[in-house]
Amino acid sequence: MQPFTTxxxxxxxxxxxxxxxxxIIPKQFLKRIExxxxxxxxxxxxxxxxxxxxDPAFELNQPIRQGASILLARRNFGCGSSRExxxxxxxxxxxxxxxxxxxxxIFFNNCFQNGMLPVKLDEADVDELxxxxxxxxxxxxxxxxxxxxxxxxxxxxxxxxxxFAVDPFRRHCLLEGLDNIGLSLKHVDEITAWENAHGLTPxxxxxx
Amino acid sequence: MPAPRTLLDKIWDxxxxxxxxxEQPLIYIDRHLVHEVTSAQAxxxxxxxxxRLRRPEATFATPxxxxxxxxxxxxxxxxxxxQQIDTLRANCREFGVRLFDLGDADQGIVxxxxxxxxxxQPGMTIVCGDSHTATHGALGALAFGIGTSEVExxxxxxxxxxSKPKSFEVRVEGxxxxxxxxxxxxxxxxxxxxxxxxxxxVIEYTGPCIRRLGMEERMTVCNMSIEAGARAGxxxxxxxTFDYLRGRDLVPKDFDQAVARWSTLPSDAGARYxxxxxxxxxxxxxxxxxxxxxxxxxxxxxxxxxxxSMADASDRSSASRALEYMGLEAGTPxxxxxxxxxxxxxxxxxxxxxxxxxxxxxxxxxxxSRVRAMVVPGSGRVKRQAEAEGLDRVFTAAGFExxxxxxxxCLGMNPDTLAPGERCASTSNRNxxxxxxxxxxxxxxxxxxxAAAAVKGHFTDIRQWRxx
Numbered sequence: 001m002q003p004f005t006t007x008x009x010x011x012x013x014x015x016x017x018x019x020x021x022x023x024i025i026p027k028q029f030l031k032r033i034e035x036x037x038x039x040x041x042x043x044x045x046x047x048x049x050x051x052x053x054x055d056p057a058f059e060l061n062q063p064i065r066q067g068a069s070i071l072l073a074r075r076n077f078g079c080g081s082s083r084e085x086x087x088x089x090x091x092x093x094x095x096x097x098x099x100x101x102x103x104x105x106i107f108f109n110n111c112f113q114n115g116m117l118p119v120k121l122d123e124a125d126v127d128e129l130x131x132x133x134x135x136x137x138x139x140x141x142x143x144x145x146x147x148x149x150x151x152x153x154x155x156x157x158x159x160x161x162x163x164f165a166v167d168p169f170r171r172h173c174l175l176e177g178l179d180n181i182g183l184s185l186k187h188v189d190e191i192t193a194w195e196n197a198h199g200l201t202p203x204x205x206x207x208x
Numbered sequence: 209m210p211a212p213r214t215l216l217d218k219i220w221d222x223x224x225x226x227x228x229x230x231e232q233p234l235i236y237i238d239r240h241l242v243h244e245v246t247s248a249q250a251x252x253x254x255x256x257x258x259x260r261l262r263r264p265e266a267t268f269a270t271p272x273x274x275x276x277x278x279x280x281x282x283x284x285x286x287x288x289x290x291q292q293i294d295t296l297r298a299n300c301r302e303f304g305v306r307l308f309d310l311g312d313a314d315q316g317i318v319x320x321x322x323x324x325x326x327x328x329q330p331g332m333t334i335v336c337g338d339s340h341t342a343t344h345g346a347l348g349a350l351a352f353g354i355g356t357s358e359v360e361x362x363x364x365x366x367x368x369x370x371s372k373p374k375s376f377e378v379r380v381e382g383x384x385x386x387x388x389x390x391x392x393x394x395x396x397x398x399x400x401x402x403x404x405x406x407x408x409x410v411i412e413y414t415g416p417c418i419r420r421l422g423m424e425e426r427m428t429v430c431n432m433s434i435e436a437g438a439r440a441g442x443x444x445x446x447x448x449t450f451d452y453l454r455g456r457d458l459v460p461k462d463f464d465q466a467v468a469r470w471s472t473l474p475s476d477a478g479a480r481y482x483x484x485x486x487x488x489x490x491x492x493x494x495x496x497x498x499x500x501x502x503x504x505x506x507x508x509x510x511x512x513x514x515x516x517s518m519a520d521a522s523d524r525s526s527a528s529r530a531l532e533y534m535g536l537e538a539g540t541p542x543x544x545x546x547x548x549x550x551x552x553x554x555x556x557x558x559x560x561x562x563x564x565x566x567x568x569x570x571x572x573x574x575x576x577s578r579v580r581a582m583v584v585p586g587s588g589r590v591k592r593q594a595e596a597e598g599l600d601r602v603f604t605a606a607g608f609e610x611x612x613x614x615x616x617x618c619l620g621m622n623p624d625t626l627a628p629g630e631r632c633a634s635t636s637n638r639n640x641x642x643x644x645x646x647x648x649x650x651x652x653x654x655x656x657x658x659a660a661a662a663v664k665g666h667f668t669d670i671r672q673w674r675x676x
């Protein structure tokens with residue numbers, strides 16, 4: 001897994017609540033059996049007009065937001081389906097971090113599995129980031145933020161700085177880019193002990 | 209005296225493998241359900257790492273999301289869909305997973321066949337790469353959806369990294385009025401809890417109104433827990449649960465001994481929940497969603513709400529966007545909304561009792577001329593049972609299409625979709641933008657309400673229905 005330590009990049013504000021995974025990656029693109037290549041389909045139904053051209057009204061299509069790598073969103077981001085294709089699409093498009101007041105549980109989990117950092121900030125702080133992004137864009141340049149997992153902090157170079165909470169184990173896995181399965185398999189003796197205590201016998205040929 | 213524990217506490221304690229310092233706990237997973245859309249990349253991950261399944265016999269697979277619901281003897285026309293189904297077959301063969309394949313008599317929607325075959329049992333931990341896994345909690349299991357990386361983790365280790373979720377008791381007093389169903393109850397609850405009210409929690413539904421629900425009604429309620437943000441919903445097992453399970457294919461051989469064990473699962477008197485809320489079943493009327501998330505819902509006797517009347521700015525902007533997408537005007541009576549399509553099916557409402565309820569409404573009536581209506585049974589077994597009871601003929605005589613088992617138009621990933629602008633009364637679980645097809649407009653309702661809407665061509669209050 002790609003590690004996440006500190007990332008500085010342009011911010012794309014998406015001022016909508018309850019952005020569901022059906023919007024992030026519509027179901028017609030879930031038929032692929034690969035993990036890669038989903039970025040071209042990100043927010044497909046919002047991003048493209050029926051003739052296939054980019055919809056100039058959609059937030060991410062603003063020229064100033066091209067190349068953004070931090071998505072700023074509203075509450076309950078990633079609700080709905082469990083499809084991991086949602087973080088795969090965000091990652092493949094170029095996002096390394098999503099900042100929102102709240103996230104749906106499964107999406108939140110799925111981000112950590114893919115070296116992407118979802119950051120929860122208070123609603124008032126997210127409001128402030130939306131204001132700062134709007135001001136920067138009005139002045140003709142993209143808004144830049146640094147998401148620093150080592151210090152658990154989001155900051156800009158205009159005086160904004162907030163710390164965020166993150167589960168210490170998940171933080172550790174993300175900083176190191178650890179293979180979660182390999183890590184769990186270090187506990188294979190405990191798993192076997194649980195199985196024995198519950199009358200299950202490990203099968204020959206199983207992972208050991 | 210040990211401290212009183214909730215149903216969640218008991219299942220959690222029993223499945224905790226280890227809780228190493230500085231790590232998230234590992235919990236053991238009893239049953240893993242697999243379908244074609246969220247598993248291919250997980251199996252590929254195993255292959256690349258040279259890993260096998262730790263307990264293949266705990267894993268069950270079926271194709272459901274991406275399959276046509278027309279004649280099963282025909283080949284799948286879409287080559288990309290076909291490849292995904294073929295990949296599931298090849299993976300099940302290679303890794304030794306039991307597959308209920310297309311054409312198998314027991315194939316169906318994964319959340320329908322789990323309980324139906326007795327794969328789902330009280331006290332178990334059950335996962336699946338699908339957010340509606342919460343369905344299985346109706347039998348007193350801890351069941352929740354996971355992502356594909358976690359699917360791979362469970363396949364390889366039969367465990368999951370998981371911090372213990374908080375517990376949320378949703379207590380429902382009283383009883384539902386005639387014509388009001390489990391679907392109406394859960395839509396009503398989501399409307400009050402909001403789409404994120406349950407985030408971080410496992411909901412346990414308790415109270416006399418819940419205890420009166422039949423097994424399949426309980427599945428409908430637990431199924432939609434995720435629409436309130438809760439990864440899992442559960443209902444303590446009781447005689448209704450045991451009667452449902454007795455005689456099913458994969459239940460324990462010594463069933464009475466299992467019942468004795470399962471009977472210890474319900475929450476102890478005095479057990480503490482992290483949060484509790486109480487509702488009254490008698491307050492619920494038949495529900496219809498008007499917006500683009502399941503919490504945007506009102507009673508069938510109400511009107512489309514006015515965003516301007518909403519206190520919260522974010523609710524206002526969501527509602528305005530939703531009305532624009534849905535092509536609705538604030539103040540329009542729900543019963544005055546005409547519909548083009550009706551879909552009866554999905555893991556929420558495709559079981560035999562759902563089909564019986566819809567058929568009893570339809571019997572002797574005809575589908576309105578402007579409406580195209582379809583019934584998609586949740587499994588091969590449900591389909592055969594319905595046909596044995598003559599329900600298929602009730603539907604087809606009225607003008608409904610009667611189809612093969614699958615997820616169908618719930619998510620429109622298969623050929624069953626809405627055209628842009630089409631408005632659908634649907635018994636499924638999500639009314640998100642584009643969910644049933646780009647530009648499609650979904651209203652979530654109960655099977656009886658969907659059937660009545662098919663006949664009338666618009667929503668109508670099922671409590672006033674003239675049954676023939």
